[in-house]
Amino acid sequence: MDAIDRKILSLLQENAKLNTKEIAEKVGLTLSPTFERIKKLEQQQYIKGYVALVDGGMLGRSITVFCQISLFKHSKELIENFKKEVGSLPEIISCHHVSGNYDFLLKVAVSNMNEYQNFVVEKLSVIQGISNMQSSFVMEEIKNENGWVW
């Protein structure tokens, strides 16, 4: 893992459709060593996978909400249960267990308010152990990198 490897990661996390030749040019190597480096980065799992970025808005998934969740108490049982439920709800884009004023931060995406209400009332609030919930509606996405290399 040297500077060239990082450069390769940085390029691929921007645009995974770059082919080996193009990457080779950009990092200043020829095809073969570049190819070997990429394969190695994949094998070693520096690269976890390749995905297409889909425009949620174009599919009508236009409302995004961040929900702060607090549990009654921090028992292992409640936490494990909460994690399990989160995994099964497709409306939940991301979920982080955090320290601080609340316990979990959810990012939720739905098509409309009705769907959001339904999500909260029927799916989220029925999870046991939740003591408090606070929603912040996203008005604008200013930045959303998926990159970790720069």
Add this chain to the structure above:
Amino acid sequence: MDAIDRKILSLLQENAKLNTKEIAEKVGLTLSPTFERIKKLEQQQYIKGYVALVDGGMLGRSITVFCQISLFKHSKELIENFKKEVGSLPEIISCHHVSGNYDFLLKVAVSNMNEYQNFVVEKLSVIQGISNMQSSFVMEEIKNENGWVW
């Protein structure tokens, strides 16, 4: 945009390395129409791009923090300035302008506490207009989909 297109999006957002042949099999079409559909989805920007998912932890980017930011007042000038500054800070993975108890939610990734302190003191707090800041450290990432199709 029909059910087959959505299936294609769903497959590609999981794994962009699937080739046309494999996708064709999974959606029950042959190569040519599948190929045309994918190209169309790209042209119409349902697919915004293809990226490699890089393991931040393996690169030492091991601390993730969510920061809630409040501004003194919601003037256009302050907001525009804040957005501009956010764009130039690579530690900020994402930034959303939200409604509710605070104005902006940042996701920040750094290598260690020292770097975080430096980020807060030297880069974030110097942005004009910030009245309040609250940090929540991520203890566990329970879910982090980049998908919008299911």
Add this chain to the structure above:
DNA sequence: ATCCATAACAGAAATTTTTTCGTTTTTTAA
């Protein structure tokens, strides 16, 4: 029922990309 437009099909050709391999260069350590 028939026509039209759209979508799917099958196959082949052209192009590009990936992969491999032997050789050369560079780096590292003794």
Add this chain to the structure above:
DNA sequence: TTAAAAAACGAAAAAATTTCTGTTATGGAT
């Protein structure tokens, strides 16, 4: 300084993808 290891190189092959045909099927509208 020299020997061993690692990395880079260049070229060729193998494989896969893209692109292009012309044909057939499907679905709606008249």
